[in-house]
Amino acid sequence: MKAxxxxxxxxxxxxxxxxxxxxxxxxxxxxxxxxxxxxYIYTMIRSRETAKDITQDVFINIYKNLYxxxxxxxxxxxxxxxxxxxxxxxxxxxxxxxxxxxxxxxxTSTASKDNSGKIDFKNELYTELNKLxxxxxxxxxxxxxxxxxxxxxxxxxxxxxxxxxxxxxxxKSTLMDNLKKYELEG
Amino acid sequence: xxxxxxxxxxxxxxxxxYIDGDLSSRRKKEFDAHLKDCKSCxxxxxESIDFNNAFISAVSDFPFExxxxxxxxxxxxxxxxxxxxxIMHLLxxxxxxxxxxxxxxxLIYNYKPVYKCVxxxxxxxxxxxxxxxxxxxxxxxxxxxxxYLEKNxxxxxxxxxxxxxxxTAESHKIYSIKKNGSKLFVYINYLGEEFCRLxxxxxxxxxxxxxxxxxxxxxxxxxxxxxxxxxxxxANGESPEDFIRKTFPSAYVNTAxxxxxxxxxxxxxVNEKIKPWVQFSDMNLSKLKIPIPKNxxxxxxxxxxxxxxxxxxxxxxxxxxxxxxxxxxxxxxLLLHQVIAPPMCAITHLDDIITPIGNxxxxxxxxxxxPDTTSCYNDLTAFIQTKxxxxxxxxxxxxxxxxxxSKNKFINYVKSIKFK
Numbered sequence: 001m002k003a004x005x006x007x008x009x010x011x012x013x014x015x016x017x018x019x020x021x022x023x024x025x026x027x028x029x030x031x032x033x034x035x036x037x038x039x040y041i042y043t044m045i046r047s048r049e050t051a052k053d054i055t056q057d058v059f060i061n062i063y064k065n066l067y068x069x070x071x072x073x074x075x076x077x078x079x080x081x082x083x084x085x086x087x088x089x090x091x092x093x094x095x096x097x098x099x100x101x102x103x104x105x106x107x108t109s110t111a112s113k114d115n116s117g118k119i120d121f122k123n124e125l126y127t128e129l130n131k132l133x134x135x136x137x138x139x140x141x142x143x144x145x146x147x148x149x150x151x152x153x154x155x156x157x158x159x160x161x162x163x164x165x166x167x168x169x170x171x172k173s174t175l176m177d178n179l180k181k182y183e184l185e186g
Numbered sequence: 187x188x189x190x191x192x193x194x195x196x197x198x199x200x201x202x203x204y205i206d207g208d209l210s211s212r213r214k215k216e217f218d219a220h221l222k223d224c225k226s227c228x229x230x231x232x233e234s235i236d237f238n239n240a241f242i243s244a245v246s247d248f249p250f251e252x253x254x255x256x257x258x259x260x261x262x263x264x265x266x267x268x269x270x271x272x273i274m275h276l277l278x279x280x281x282x283x284x285x286x287x288x289x290x291x292x293l294i295y296n297y298k299p300v301y302k303c304v305x306x307x308x309x310x311x312x313x314x315x316x317x318x319x320x321x322x323x324x325x326x327x328x329x330x331x332x333x334y335l336e337k338n339x340x341x342x343x344x345x346x347x348x349x350x351x352x353x354t355a356e357s358h359k360i361y362s363i364k365k366n367g368s369k370l371f372v373y374i375n376y377l378g379e380e381f382c383r384l385x386x387x388x389x390x391x392x393x394x395x396x397x398x399x400x401x402x403x404x405x406x407x408x409x410x411x412x413x414x415x416x417x418x419x420x421a422n423g424e425s426p427e428d429f430i431r432k433t434f435p436s437a438y439v440n441t442a443x444x445x446x447x448x449x450x451x452x453x454x455x456v457n458e459k460i461k462p463w464v465q466f467s468d469m470n471l472s473k474l475k476i477p478i479p480k481n482x483x484x485x486x487x488x489x490x491x492x493x494x495x496x497x498x499x500x501x502x503x504x505x506x507x508x509x510x511x512x513x514x515x516x517x518x519x520l521l522l523h524q525v526i527a528p529p530m531c532a533i534t535h536l537d538d539i540i541t542p543i544g545n546x547x548x549x550x551x552x553x554x555x556x557p558d559t560t561s562c563y564n565d566l567t568a569f570i571q572t573k574x575x576x577x578x579x580x581x582x583x584x585x586x587x588x589x590x591x592s593k594n595k596f597i598n599y600v601k602s603i604k605f606k
Contacts, residue, residue: 026258030254031254034253034254034257035252039250042248042249043245048249052251052253055253059261060260063261122247125241125244125245144241144242165208172202172234172237175241176234176237
């Protein structure tokens with residue numbers, strides 16, 4: 001899927017970066033995407049320090065692989081593809097030790113009564129998310145948080161659109177089933 | 187909010203697509219009308235939206251400290267080596283693939299045992315045995331196709347008029363063409379300005395559709411070589427060993443049947459009796475992808491769009507009647523499916539059970555068709571009807587990249603596909 005609309009500017013910036021090695025454009029890219037990428041990785045890994053390290057690796061990978069980027073296509077899926085691959089590499093390499101990584105858990109001890117339900121829900125949501133396969137987790141996050149079209153996710157993950165949809169609907173349904181005990185407002 | 191109220195309605199399956207705006211206009215109208223009377227669906231929509239909001243609110247709230255300075259500083263250090271990247275680019279693009287190709291050739295020709303071993307490992311991963319009646323032999327099938335193609339070469343060809351609008355709908359345009367006597371219905375869906383995809387819309391004659399039983403397949407895993415190719419366990423956690431002699435149906439049942447003899451309007455699929463993951467004894471259509479007829483293969487080979495590995499064979503008794511090609515999930519690939527089915531038959535969106543992903547690894551994929559029949563068929567379809575069988579050729583183009591760079595390029599690409 002080619003670039004369109006607002007993504008054209010970014011693509012031009014990337015092109016500039018490609019040809020001139022312009023770190024200014026790269027800074028702009030980091031400004032635009034650092035939080036998004038960190039958020040995605042944090043949701044996948046749930047550890048601040050690890051997410052921070054992986055985010056840095058992602059941007060270094062982006063910088064290293066700029067020559068592979070085709071500016072005719074939108075940059076967001078390309079960036080998230082690198083983020084996904086980097087995160088998956090980390091998960092694969094650390095499969096045996098993942099349980100040793102300290103998981104950030106939101107504390108309910110200092111939370112007000114109003115908030116505690118939401119915090120419980122959040123913890124439980126992360127727990128349930130963690131039970132999904134990483135690819136399904138990725139699809140759910142990209143679809144709901146990044147509002148990425150199924151077609152882009154499909155291109156990004158190299159699977160068919162129908163498969164993306166199927167996994168998304170199934171994963172969402174699983175999450176809803178497992179979290180039905182939470183009665184929150186908004 | 188209490189998500190997932192246990193209610194059941196046959197329209198339930200459209201809810202997520204409705205929220206995503208992914209229903210066709212016809213289906214949306216129908217669903218809107220249904221919503222007026224169905225509290226269950228209304229509730230489920232509201233619950234689903236509530237869940238989306240709660241999810242977004244929970245996941246978007248995370249502790250974040252920018253690490254920008256460190257990232258930029260590391261990138262600046264790398265900038266000094268930018269020239270190296272250009273060399274890497276050349277290496278990556280030209281030298282390495284060429285070297286890899288040469289190495290692969292050497293390996294194959296000089297180390298036949300290795301080649302044999304790999305080949306055997308791939309060809310025996312699993313065998314799929316169909317349980318019902320597909321009566322044609324493989325050679326019969328090819329003969330039928332050949333004779334069909336020979337008989338139909340003099341029919342009017344409207345391929346040159348491809349691109350003229352037959353009908354313009356909200357988000358797509360429909361064209362119909364004739365080629366070699368086969369009706370080809372082409373559905374081009376415009377998603378934004380740059381995206382178009384090819385599909386089939388049956389407009390002439392009008393058609394009815396019904397629900398098709400999903401395929402019932404038995405996987406007979408003959409070997410324990412899955413580990414060699416890093417077979418990933420399927421989503422439900424079953425290991426490949428668990429597949430052995432196990433019968434399982436395809437995942438979704440919302441498959442349409444087109445009855446082209448019947449000039450009636452499209453009818454709603456009746457699928458109440460059919461539930462996902464329920465076994466069916468009569469298999470009308472499988473995810474068969476039988477080898478592409480030789481004449482087509484010759485034409486398509488130069489496009490290098492058909493990377494295939496044969497993994498599964500379909501048997502009837504002791505006779506192998508078909509082969510499932512597992513295709514690479516490349517950004518651009520073109521498949522020619524040939525689907526056998528009884529007179530009431532269907533084209534489905536075909537997903538592979540097992541799909542090799544990068545590096546030759548395999549990934550289990552569930553087989554699904556989308557409930558919305560008007561938007562799921564991204565196939566260019568022609569059909570052949572014999573006495574009691576219909577054969578469909580589907581050219582499925584699953585990507586928007588490269589060959590879809592422009593409409594004209596796309597059209598030329600389609601024109602270049604010759605069936606004879």
